Amino acid sequence: MFRLTNNLKNLTLSIEELSANYTNLQTVRWQRKPRWLPVAKSKVFRIPKKPETPQEDNLELQRLFNNYRTQIKSLRRHFFYKHHIQFLASEDPEQQRIIFEKDLDRCNKINDKWNAEQKVLREKRAQENLEVELEFARKRIEVENIKREEHKQKTEEYVKKVKEESKEFITAENIDKAIEIALNNPVDYNYALTPSGEKIFGRENNEFEVKEKISVKQ
Amino acid sequence: MITYELCLLLRVMPKPELTTTLKRAAEAIFEKGGIIRKLENLGTRDMPYKTSVHGAVHKKASYFLYEFNAPPSSLETLLDAYSRDVDIIRRQIYKKKAIEPFECTLNDEILPPAYRKDVQELISEARKLEKPKFSYNSGLDYYPFQK
Numbered sequence: 001m002f003r004l005t006n007n008l009k010n011l012t013l014s015i016e017e018l019s020a021n022y023t024n025l026q027t028v029r030w031q032r033k034p035r036w037l038p039v040a041k042s043k044v045f046r047i048p049k050k051p052e053t054p055q056e057d058n059l060e061l062q063r064l065f066n067n068y069r070t071q072i073k074s075l076r077r078h079f080f081y082k083h084h085i086q087f088l089a090s091e092d093p094e095q096q097r098i099i100f101e102k103d104l105d106r107c108n109k110i111n112d113k114w115n116a117e118q119k120v121l122r123e124k125r126a127q128e129n130l131e132v133e134l135e136f137a138r139k140r141i142e143v144e145n146i147k148r149e150e151h152k153q154k155t156e157e158y159v160k161k162v163k164e165e166s167k168e169f170i171t172a173e174n175i176d177k178a179i180e181i182a183l184n185n186p187v188d189y190n191y192a193l194t195p196s197g198e199k200i201f202g203r204e205n206n207e208f209e210v211k212e213k214i215s216v217k218q
Numbered sequence: 219m220i221t222y223e224l225c226l227l228l229r230v231m232p233k234p235e236l237t238t239t240l241k242r243a244a245e246a247i248f249e250k251g252g253i254i255r256k257l258e259n260l261g262t263r264d265m266p267y268k269t270s271v272h273g274a275v276h277k278k279a280s281y282f283l284y285e286f287n288a289p290p291s292s293l294e295t296l297l298d299a300y301s302r303d304v305d306i307i308r309r310q311i312y313k314k315k316a317i318e319p320f321e322c323t324l325n326d327e328i329l330p331p332a333y334r335k336d337v338q339e340l341i342s343e344a345r346k347l348e349k350p351k352f353s354y355n356s357g358l359d360y361y362p363f364q365k
Binding site for chain 2: 168170172176178182185186188193195197
């Protein structure tokens with residue numbers, strides 16, 4: 001932080017002297033204790049001196065403030081009586097009641113009008129919402145029906161398939177026959193694939209049979 | 219209804235004994251309320267490694283495959299029963315999976331790389347990353363000014 005110096009020496013201030021030239025400036029050190037530090041030990045029992053104002057000044061200030069207070073009070077009272085509804089019309093209670101009832105009637109009418117408008121809007125909105133919900137429900141029923149139908153069809157197909165397969169099931173009655181057939185017909189899933197896509201089944205069908213080696217020296 | 223596959227490795231035996239062993243295995247399934255869908259004989263051949271069970275070492279076995287339906291809770295007891303059968307070397311139960319539809323693409327795969335579709339796609343992808351080169355549009359095959 002900086003402070004302008006030398007300006008107080010000449011009472012006539014000019015723009016040049018106010019320029020932010022560093023020769024005109026003096027650094028101000030921010031030497032303040034942080035708020036959260038306690039009172040220093042040496043200052044704990046120090047009692048600050050009360051500011052003393054002269055008796056005359058005090059009296060004068062008191063007088064001025066009294067004046068001010070009185071004036072404000074009277075002004076406030078004046079406006080209160082001028083504008084308060086109780087004092088506006090006549091003080092006749094019958095008259096006041098009539099005024100009040102008239103006002104209430106007017107308010108009721110406005111309220112009823114608003115209510116009627118809102119009722120139309122509300123009913124329209126409710127009708128629309130109901131329509132939307134009904135449409136949603138109808139669609140859901142449709143989807144659900146389709147799903148159920150599909151499921152039923154799937155199950156039926158599955159049952160049909162299993163029924164057809166069940167003719168070939170092996171049970172305790174025909175197990176002997178099945179074992180006999182299996183023992184006589186070994187299965188081999190191994191096959192080799194030629195580049196042209198042909199499958200050569202079996203394990204021991206070597207095309208190039210191992211020829212007997214005949215030594216040349218004989 | 220889950221279809222299971224039971225793979226049985228039986229010790230090498232004459233035919234009548236094989237029949238009784240297979241029947242014993244099948245009856246264990248029937249007892250649990252199961253049905254057999256298929257029985258296959260996969261032949262008698264060498265095992266991938268020698269196996270010792272029930273106090274004997276086996277190097278050859280007869281391979282059999284049962285396809286069956288049975289309650290899943292009975293599988294453990296079935297396997298346990300088979301493990302105590304002296305004629306059975308190995309047994310295992312698998313879930314049978316439906317064969318997924320498969321399209322053969324071997325013809326495309328054995329083409330030379332330049333003709334393969336995936337390679338062509340890779341090349342076009344790499345071409346996109348090439349930095350644009352400035353062309354002089356002068357019609358000359360050399361740069362006419364001093365560089």
